[in-house]
Amino acid sequence: MRVSVLLAAVAAGGLFASIAGAQAEVPEAQAARLGQDLTPVGAEKAGNADGSIPAWTGGLTSAPEGIGFKGDGVYPDPFASDPVLFTVDKSNAEKYAETLTPGQKAMMAAYPDYKLNVYQSRRTCALPQAVYDATRKNAATASLGGGGDSLSGILMGVPYPLPFNAYEIVWNHNLRYRGYKLARTFASAAPTRTGYFTPIIVKDEAIFDYASPENKNFEQLDNVSLRYIQETLSPARRAGQLLLVHETVDPKKGDRRSWQYTTGNTNSAPRVQRTSAVAYDNPQIYSDAMSTADSFDVFSGPLDHYNWTVTGREERLVAYNSYKLSAPNLKYTDIIKAGHLNQDLIRYEKHRVWAVEAALKPTERHVYHRRVAYFDEDGGNMVGGELYDARGGLWRVQEAQIIQYYDVPTCFNASDVVYDLVEGRYVVQNLKNEEKGVDFHADRLTDGMFVPDELRRRMNKR
Template identity: 70%
Template sequence: MSLSKRICVSASVLMLFAGAASAGVPVAQADRLVRDLTPMGAERAGNADGSIPAWEGGLAGVPKNVSWMPGTGHYKNPFAEDQVLVTISNENAGTHEAFLTPGQRAMLATYPNYKLNVYPSRRSCALPEAVYEAVMKNAVTGSLGGNGDTLSGVLRGIPFPIPSSANEIVWNHNLRYRGYKVSRTFVSAAPTREGNFTPIKVQDDLVFDYSSPGIASINELNNTSFRYLQETISPARRAGQLLLVHETFDPAIGERRSWQYTTGRTDSSPRVQRTSAINYDTPQIYSDAMSTADSFDVFSGPLDRFDWTVAGRGERYIAYNSYELSSPAHKYADIIKPGHINQDLVRYEKHRVWIVEATLKPTQRHVYSRRTAYFDEDGYNMVAGELYDARGGLWRVQEAHLMQYYDVPACFNASDVVYDLVEGRYVVQNLKNEESGINFNASHLNDMMFVPEELRRRITRR
């Protein structure tokens, strides 16, 4: 659908709610989503010097300049001809200070060969028309209550395209569109300081219930935003480990529900255990204790242990259109290097971001006393972050590598990394270069696969 037709359709959706909005923003304000804002609430216009272009619909289909077949699981780079505009090192970082995050500045100062290759900015993010229409409805009917954890009047698209608080921005990230039924195989690795690593291969399946095309109200979801099933494939000592998670909207109604089975138990009968430990600052599986459960997907889970505030909006260099880093032409050994991943493979672009600060509540506990999060305006993906220890020192740096999956279409991180500045190490997750890629049409997934009994069935089949 052309941009002009999309504006007409979106305007029609808004007219349906004229005079009926009791929550969200007024229809007159939501009308900006078909005027000067994109359907996701970003600025349609570029910036003053042209280094950030106007949004013209993004890559909402397979680009004409790539030969690509559906079902391949990997995505060819439509911007392969782009050249590096500037390479930022510690020596010239001061010239680019205004567009660097503190985390990037720390990485440049810590590692002599760390750099950022900056390319032309491409606003490639695009979503299905049905999702845009849902976002339009959410804009005028959505509300956030309680302590920022109770959602109503929203479904399928980001809840708050014109956010009025930091909590709404973070909820946009947590509930952004990533398909409906998705299956993938990926690798995580936590290399030593010397760069040695053992790849942890995982098969996982996801049903994003919030994005279900058959649901008419968030109330039908039983406080469940998505269901996640993970099985470890290798190495042999970990093979067969299972994890099932039901993510919730409101922790006041019920906390995240999770079950796990761990191999190598010494008791006589293997057991699937219900656990509440896969949450908040519990060390993330396979991260070698360098990342927390709520840093999965850069950030996930409830917001209730922190006070969230908007620190502003600004232009930053962020990892974007990460087709080269995700290419099957590169082996994991090409990517995973001592200290940090291979920066020659990471593409940075200048984009506008929301900057959000989170401070630990006095009544709560967490290994992080403070965290800063950066959200891309075009898709509300969290693209970078800084994590601070109990004394307020910068401890860890997060980076997500965004990519437009143009056949879906959907825009989110293809991989992500957490750098531990104290350990001098890092963990990188969701690499799929040597795997079969990602399947956005996993229609074989059904409700019976996302219950504890499925874990028990898998155990007994071995």
């Protein structure tokens, strides 16, 4: 079994497989396990030994009755009546040490009131049947070469449902299904140490080209996996800033393409210009320099600056089914507090994750010399991570709060946060409590809207 071979290699002391050449396709006997003892995306169907992780029984594919779902992109909590099973904090962290990440332990050491409220684990992740069908095909045809950047034989579904190395696991995150055309408005905030913040409200739209039902093969993408446009709505000093990104797959075939229009520049006339600042370790927009461009969406972009290895498959407490944090009755002041988010609003569950480590290549430069990332087996989402500086010290901690968008269906981060342990501050992205719901059926989006001229059109309308 491909997965079992990978786990055996990890147990033996590390990743055994080189990705210099293309990986062999999965034998049909192993691909046939999808939907049998494995879920359609390659996770173990069975629960764990003590029952704290249940078996996957199909996930949540529609809104449960009686929760008040209106189909407007706002997702009521299907599990609002679930009680807290136990709480982990600094006083009892040692008891639960095996299920805590180093980042969570560091947060408890830094903030005495930081805690994890742990609930019943629910394996809600599910995807459309068309994505499952595409995943089954990918299992038989997918390959990976070029140092982990050359993908082929994949389309729409999970690229590598039976992963052979860390690169395939990370690609499963980068190309995970989030619908085809999406539009939303969200808030980002970087509070001071005392908790003061001014929310930055952003409208963004995306076409996930990899998920297009019209594509016939991977080559048809022309190395572009998604197109993304972002417009800042407030505060006034930032309103009107525009960003356009074409996310590429293989950096050897072409870098990420991005254009921006920034207001308030008195040194030159306003104009749309090509930029290389939205990649790798350049500061992420709106993060107050507490996060990097490749930490947008927890991780995004090429893998080529690091050597990636799998360190294990682990049972961890992760922010999962955290609908309470997304509730529309909350104000941002209810969520954003000094030091960290309001932990009473975040639901934690035990789930199996792939633990992956990235070590900076000697030939590359990046502010993070080592990264550790955790990927949920059911959805492929990166659910958390640790970021280390050049001296080997733990610098920043990442967390993604996952929910199942049950009417699509798909599961990914409803919000995410980067905690800077040095600054004693953090940046949170994608809060939507005071905004409109997510539109997963943004059919109005067209190819002609994701070109530099669209930025000029919007700029001239102001």
